[in-house]
Amino acid sequence: xxxxxxxxxxxxxxxxxxxxxxxxxxxxxxxxxxxxxxxxxxxxxxxxxxxxxxxxxxxxxxxxxxxxxxxxxxxxxxxxxxxxxxxxxxxxxxxxxxxxxxxxxxxxxxxxxxxxxxxxxxxxxxxxxxxxxxxxxxxxxxxxxxxxxxxxxxxxxxxxxxxxxxxxxxxxxxxxxxxxxxxxxxxxxxxxxxxxxxxx
Amino acid sequence: xxxxxxxxxxxxxxxxxxxxxxxxxxxxxxxxxxxxxxxxxxxxxxxxxxxxxxxxxxxxxxxxxxxxxxxxxxxxxxxxxxxxxxxxxxxxxxxxxxxxxxxxxxxxxxxxxxxxxxxxxxxxxxxxxxxxxxxxxxxxxxxxxxxxxxxxxxxxxxxxxxxxxxxxxxxxxxxxxxxxxxxxxxxxxxxxxxxxxxxx
DNA sequence: CAAATAATGACTGACTGTCGGTCAATTAAA
DNA sequence: TTTAATTGACCGACAGTCAGTCATTATTTG
Numbered sequence: 312x313x314x315x316x317x318x319x320x321x322x323x324x325x326x327x328x329x330x331x332x333x334x335x336x337x338x339x340x341x342x343x344x345x346x347x348x349x350x351x352x353x354x355x356x357x358x359x360x361x362x363x364x365x366x367x368x369x370x371x372x373x374x375x376x377x378x379x380x381x382x383x384x385x386x387x388x389x390x391x392x393x394x395x396x397x398x399x400x401x402x403x404x405x406x407x408x409x410x411x412x413x414x415x416x417x418x419x420x421x422x423x424x425x426x427x428x429x430x431x432x433x434x435x436x437x438x439x440x441x442x443x444x445x446x447x448x449x450x451x452x453x454x455x456x457x458x459x460x461x462x463x464x465x466x467x468x469x470x471x472x473x474x475x476x477x478x479x480x481x482x483x484x485x486x487x488x489x490x491x492x493x494x495x496x497x498x499x500x501x502x503x504x505x506x507x508x509x510x511x
Numbered sequence: 512x513x514x515x516x517x518x519x520x521x522x523x524x525x526x527x528x529x530x531x532x533x534x535x536x537x538x539x540x541x542x543x544x545x546x547x548x549x550x551x552x553x554x555x556x557x558x559x560x561x562x563x564x565x566x567x568x569x570x571x572x573x574x575x576x577x578x579x580x581x582x583x584x585x586x587x588x589x590x591x592x593x594x595x596x597x598x599x600x601x602x603x604x605x606x607x608x609x610x611x612x613x614x615x616x617x618x619x620x621x622x623x624x625x626x627x628x629x630x631x632x633x634x635x636x637x638x639x640x641x642x643x644x645x646x647x648x649x650x651x652x653x654x655x656x657x658x659x660x661x662x663x664x665x666x667x668x669x670x671x672x673x674x675x676x677x678x679x680x681x682x683x684x685x686x687x688x689x690x691x692x693x694x695x696x697x698x699x700x701x702x703x704x705x706x707x708x709x710x711x
Numbered sequence: 712c713a714a715a716t717a718a719t720g721a722c723t724g725a726c727t728g729t730c731g732g733t734c735a736a737t738t739a740a741a
Numbered sequence: 742t743t744t745a746a747t748t749g750a751c752c753g754a755c756a757g758t759c760a761g762t763c764a765t766t767a768t769t770t771g
Contacts, residue, residue, distance in 0.1 A: 313740050313745040337625055342730060344749095353748040358732065421624035423683040424617050425537055436684040443687070462700060468688075469677070469697030473669050476676025483623040484636040487643070488668075497669030500662060504704045513720040514765050542755060544724095553723040558757065 322360045325350045326370040333371060334411045338364050338418050365422045369431055372419045375412040376438070379403065393453030394502040397470070398495060400446060404478045405491040417482060439471075446471055463505045473497060522560045525550045526570040533571060534611045538564050538618050565622045569631055572619045575612040576638070579603065593653030594702040597670070598695060600646060604678045605691040617682060639671075646671055663705045673697060 328350040332341065343364065347357045361367050383399065390396050403409050423431050446467050453459040474494060481488040528550040532541065543564065547557045561567050583599065590596050603609045623631050646667050653659040674694060681688040 313743075314738095314747095315740090315745070339625060343732080344730080354731090355733080355748050356746080359746075363731080417624050420679065420683065421621040424621035424679070425539060425625070427683070432683065432685050435680075436687055439680060439684050439687050462703065465700040466697065468693050469673050469701070472676035472680050472688075473673040474676065475680055476672035476674065476678075477669070478676075479620065479624070479679055480635075480639060480672050480675055483620065483627070483632065484639050485632050487636055487639050488672075493668050497666065500665040501669075503662065513718075513767095516721070543757080544755080554756090555723050555758080556721075559721075563756085 318360065322370060323374060325352065325357070325360055326367055326374060329367060330371060330375075330411070333368065333418070334414045338368050338422070365426065365428070365431075368415060368418050368422060369434070372412070372415050373434065375415065379409055379412050382408070387449075393449060393456075393458050394498065394506070396449045396453075397446070397498055397502075400442075400449075401474050401494045401498065404474055404481075404494060413478075420479070443467065443471060457507060459502070459505045460507060466501065466505070470498075470501065518560065522570060523574060525552065525557070525560055526567055526574060529567060530571060530575075530611070533568065533618070534614045538568055538622070565626065565628070565631075568615060568618050568622060569634070572612070572615050573634065575615065579609060579612050582608070587649075593649060593656075593658050594698065594706070596649045596653075597646070597698055597702075600642075600649075601674050601694045601698065604674055604681075604694060613678075620679070643667065643671060657707060659702070660705045660707060666701065666705070670698075670701065 329346055332346065332349050341364070343357055344354055346364070346367065347354045350357070361370070383403070386399050386402075387396055390399055403413070419431070423435060447464070450459070450463050450467055454461050454463060477488060477490060477494055477497075481490045529546055532546065532549050541564065543557055544554055546564070546567065547554045550557070561570070583603070586599050586602075587596055590599055603613070619631070623635060647664070650659070650663050650667055654661050654663060677688060677690060677694055677697075681690045
């Protein structure tokens, strides 16, 4: 009857158009007008697709995280040892490749703490479950291969959240955390404890 | 020649007067006028003592954390085993007693991510160092007593940040994290690995 | 010593500019 | 003609400022 736009697609397009802006600036330092102008739309149109600025961040994190997960899946397939697989898992927190997503994720976490909306909680919960199962699978395989001790399974949740904690702490402090080094160090030490040693 | 008030003291007084308001509401849902009214001062006066709302949260977290640390120190003195000491350490994240501080700390972390100011980073860095050394001392004593393996020392940073990560994740998700249970479970499993067993 | 006056920090809320969000008007496809 | 899409002018709310007031103390003067 009239122009029918793919709402979901246009939402993605708008979000992507603002990506650089968001990556390089904090969301609440930006105005809706600025964002709309960047996306080449009117202010009112922005509200046609997003309820507020927070939702824009949400959309972008959503998009980039899917992309990131695909890459991660590929990379994981090329790694053999359980220890290394876990390390690949944590690369999100320091790799240059994930820098943009990380910047947005930081904002997203802050928003989730300050003004949690149901969809965001649901998304984070789904992410948690998704990654948890991923790690679980890696660990299960490691146990099945006899590479690591069965007790490793009990450590998954703590290991997983350690990454998040290290990440947040590194952002909120200065000079006390070297993400890449500290995370890998921790993983190594944990694996020294749970890997089965032939001799010893 | 005029009234001289103890600026620092009054700042504390104002912050404390707003404590309940802040604990039960998110900082950016509150207006300065509302806050000023609660503290029984004019809006202009608020700005005489605080640069913005964020600083109010900062002041409160500062105050309550000092209080919390004293209590924690006492409690730690009454516990013997290294494992239990570490658990006392994590009580912040779930104890009823620390609920108010936790609510404010949540806001503070979010602010630190969204609009980090130098003083906040400095404060968080100092906190990190302070707690890290505290845990380090506990672990060192445990090692000296022969209770746990020397390798435990390498796990401190990861253990410490796990708490923070678990906390943030519990706030951002629903139904996947039981803070008290999951933290203690993790601590137990780690200690099963690093505690020296007589028989075995 | 006391009264008057000066000096100044503390305090205030009216005011201003900005921004988030709405909506009436407009465009354009079907 | 109908309906979806788009828009920016408009509005109310709020953060932050500032010119003016007040309370207290210092100083001068009788």
